[in-house]
Amino acid sequence: MLVTLASAAVVTAVAPTAWPVAVALAVTGVVAPLLAWLAGRRDQRALVAGATALTTRVAALADAADDLRAVGADAAAVDVVDRLGRMQERRERRQASVAAAASLVAGIGTGTAAVLAPLLAPTAEAAAVAALLVLACLEPVASAAVAAQRIPALRAVLSRLAAGGASGTAGAAVAAAGADLPPVVRRLALRDLALAWDDGRPVVTGLDAEVVAPGWLVVDGASGAGKTTLVTALLGDLRPAHGAVLAGGSDLRDVDRDAWRARVAWCPQEAHVFDSTVRANLLVARPRTDPVTEDEMHAVLASVGLDRVVADAAEGLDLRVGRHGSALSGGERQRLAVARAILRRCDVLVLDEPTAHLDDATADAVMRDVRRAAGDRIVVLVSHRAADRLPEDRVLTLGRSRLPVAE
Template sequence: MSTPAQAAPQATLRQLWPLVRPHRRPLAAAAALSLVAAAGALAQPALVARVIDVVGSGGDLLPPVGLLVVVLVASAALNAVQQYLLQRTAEGVVLSTRRTLTDRLLRLPVAEYDRRRTGDLMSRVGADTTLLRATVTSGVVEVAGSAVVAVGAVVAMALVDGWLLLVTVVSVGVGLAVVVSVSRGVRRLSQQAQEEVGAMTAAVERALSAVRTIRASGATAREVDVVAASAGRAYTAGVRVARLQALVSPAGSIAVQGAFLAVLGLGGYRVATGSIAVADLVAFILYLFLLVMPLGQAIGAWTQLQSGLGALARVQEVLALDPEDDARPERGGAPLPVPARPPSRAVPLLELDDVSFGYPDGTEVLRGVSLAVPAGSRVALVGPSGAGKSTVLALVEGFYPLTGGAVRWAGTDVRDLPRAGLRARLGYVEQEAPVLAGSVRDNLLLAAPQATDPELWAVLADVGLTGVVQRSARGLDVPVGDDGVLLSGGERQRLAIARSLLARPALLLLDEPTASLDARNEALLRDTLAAASADRALLVVAHRLSTVLDSDRIVVLDAGQVVASGTHEELVETSPLYRELAAAQLLV
């Protein structure tokens, strides 16, 4: 079972700015409303003291009480508008972050997907961005607004009575020191908890993606235990965060209660000695409320901020990865145009020149592979499993950087061509023939969004899939299910081939195109490929040699090297490995 990925470096407040910057105007408006609301809150204790003084002097109560009511109602209204702006902006930040993160995830180099678990990447788009909702906006603004109220309350308290302020500062200061000390570990533990949630999501994705195999293997209970164990680790990590956060509230409560008791005791004494008036003591206590309430909000917001920074670190880890730039070549310099065809028959449409490739861990896959695919020709790659055949197609598509040698399109190194332009000339059907959830139409339009219905029906007829569409009243809109589960393996493969043919590529790359086909449909597909090769080149990887017997050239790979090349008849005579493969399939 895989372990959670190593924790990403911790994020900082500065890294929040790129996410918040597009929403700076509503945030500025919310901040301005927060300042006005703070001013209203700070005015209320003074107005209450004024009411008390008027009651004591027997004056007219209507003006001070009316003003107090207006300030209360206005402050409540401003707070409501501010909260709406903050919540709407919070959703906007989450939306833009998810869009940015999804865009980056779908543009990462293919090698990144080999190193990372899909479920963990999904967790970053879902759980981690959700955790930013209250943090990126409400947390930051509430801390700032609370700071304004707290500073204003302290200034007003100093004007009322310095000794009471000293007692308050000492009591609250001790509590704050404890809170800051306790909350230091929240960000680290929260980030660890998010890593465990990502690992749990990956475990669930792993189980669901192979649920039929798991069910058929009688492994359901074991997989449930695996996911449950991962969920247990996420629970334990979450409890550690909750335990630390739970210490914050008692520390703050003790500080607040201590401050109230001290102020009441000392304040009552000073009222009794005539040092301050009752109205001043009431005003001071109200200012104390104004101080401790925003402090409590600020402490909660600070704790949320620490948790959100842990999630932000996981988001930033992905955003820091360099994406593939489809519009730029792999190497520096201005991109060259991508020719559709070579300038003459002497220049192959595709050429691999002494190509080598190995993974970063040192595993060597290809060594000195050279081959050419002339325009309008059919070239096949055959050999035992693990020989590197599928890797050749991946390198042609530019999914991995070459270790050595060059891949040329019409004589130009593909590293000097824009990836998007090159891939527009290529059609690629993977060995697994992935089908996207949706309808037959959705899958066909993936590479050719402007294709018309007659064109869709024609390409389905070419691959023998019209029966699948016609058996449903929904026609081209018949659903294929998640991962094409409502289609047979052969139907999925033919749909993937139809999708590539519809884009009319100059070169069609096929990885085991007949692996899931019966004899009848294999013969049909051979006829389709023969017709397709009339106006495009084909590079076909095949284990079933019957598919490629009539290829213009067959290249035999073994252990990452080209060991033979020629027609079927030539290879039967000259290549022991090819003769062995052909004999095993009763072709000699």
């Protein structure tokens, strides 16, 4: 918008008699974004909420697929997700129409101003300068309209981030106070642990295992055996039905949940990689009160085997990774996700199937780098791949037909 208004001023200076051209350009530069903002307010906010709801339900559907099939509720659950998806699609189509309309307004406005220029300018030279300058403003005006259309969605996201940041700050304060946790958690233990969801039906029972830093606990088991349920409990989001999860001797049921979350980092199977730079994907690992330094970024990238990717790029840490990390290979995306988790300053690192979608050679290379990068932390590795474990690792095998066994 500033470029458009400045161009209007230049047209007036070059051809004072062509002031209607400048007015038409300035009005177009303001009206096109304003119309896009007004038309997109409702759907843009709904798109943010709808995307969150759809992602949550798809993840829940995937996790509960076996149980839903068992009780014959899978079709109904899929139908709910399908309806949400269709609603999102309709909203996106409407927003695409709004963007097209705003671009049309920008084209008509700048085109009209360009036609007026030779009619009102005092000389051919002034007319050429005014017309070409006006036509060059088509892209800035259209871009301003697209940006204005996104303002409601941006405000909705920022309000969510602000709310989350406030709770995160409070949690960090509790964690700093200790919250019944030792200064560093060096021991993680499961004692006769049984886990169940709201229906009370036990998912796993009789879990006993212990791991001391630096050490690895490998959780194995068939699909549906309860690996995700155990991870949920380790992250502090599911209270045991029986037994306990002990962190440094403290029962997680007695520990402030935010305090525990400051000590544990989770790297899921499909970790989200933001459509931004390597630097930005690492900066979100910690709050602004404890920023990640460039030296830390380079160190952690070297530890997970990503340093060459950054070193070979002219942009360095500002290398863009693309939508969902599309500019990176599968192994590189997983390494970036692990690097982000390690920067959390966590005592316990939970890795959920980090090699699930990788070929054997890439998986072996990723695990070698991850083991080096994990340092002296406690690591809980969820993996059914035998090559991911070492002889010295503790192994917890989950099964439907028998009690889990800690080897």
